[in-house]
Amino acid sequence: MLKKFLSILIFISAVTVCYAELILPAQTSAIRTLAEKNNFSDEELQIYLIKHYGKTVHGLTREQAIQIINRFQSENPPRPTTESYIKEVDEAKDLLIAESLEVGMSKRFYMVDGNVIDGTIISIEDGICAIKTVDGNLNIPINEILEETVDLLKKDGTRYKGPLIHETLEELVIKSKYGDVAVQKKDIKDLDRYQGGRLVPKTEFKKKFYQGEAQLISVFLDPTGFPLEANTFYLSGLSIGYGFTERFMITTKFASNFAGDLNLHPKLRVFHKKTADTEQALSIGIGLHRNYPRSSVLSKYSHYVDVIIDDSTVGKLNRIGLPFEINDGNEPRQAKVSDIIDGNGVYAEFYTVYSSRRKNPTGRGKVGWSVGAKVSNSFSLLND
16 A cells, blocks of 8 residues: 555656646747747747757747747847758758867857857756857857867877867867867967868968957056967067067067167066956066166156255256256256266166956947056165
8 A cells, every 4th residue: 555655656746847847838928929029930930949959849848948038038039940041051961060068168169050159168058058258148059069170280290189179379179089188389280170070271260370369558658457469469669569478478668779778578467357348457567677867767756856956945856957047168058857867777667557448338449447556766766
């Protein structure tokens, strides 16, 4: 008797759980209504559900129904299966669909319909791959992502083949049957890429190795918290620089170098946070000058200097001239900073700067702000 009771109880519990997971009538109605608003016929809706979930609308679970409703209500809702779309799918049947997808994978993803997305996988659930990009989070069916594999030859003769699971400006991470390997791009002699099993012409991805994104590293003469991208060369009318990594860069003012003042300005990013809309960074930097004009240093801080003209008169130093005249054998003239301090010397300044920027609501460029502090050895020259 006890066994019968337990069997009946287990059966009722299983039926209850299964029923609890099935789609609700209200969810079915909502999906049909939203599909109709997006120009889906009933047949096209069933084709879409079977393609992405392997079920008709009545076989969906409640959680799947919530996902579908959210997709229909998103800014980029699903589209009906038009003739052109069917043609695209037919042409893509011989392409290899990605099998090596995992959370944390960060690279460029290629779709069967030709879309290309740069991002990071944040979750994989129910056949949907959530990819975080700079433009927002995208939910993409797994069977629409192409497998990307590489066949590379290093300069030392080493060869690796396998799916590409991670890529930065500096390295590739390849999944081989022996384990994951990280290869620096600077060590690659030859590289072939395959998207969906098809060889990609080298002209289509060669620029990805060397082309850097424009970066605002300073505003007028004040630095920002953002350094150059890795392996990026910088040239302006006043200085040149190079980004060695994503965190470290060096610039130099070439005009000063020609005048005998050899100088270097390294900058290191110590904090970085980036979301889909905003980006923050904190950097520290140094400015080193071998032969910097002392008069230029003093003129920067002229408001701190008092000039004693005689026993009863004290004047403020200014960049244009001193508050008294000088007679050096020629016509009397207003005294200059170089009359009280001259020569060159070693000059060093240290600074830290925090910068934040976000996308301009108009869609044109970015807006942001920076705040920082700077200290130098200028005040050691005041007594002179």
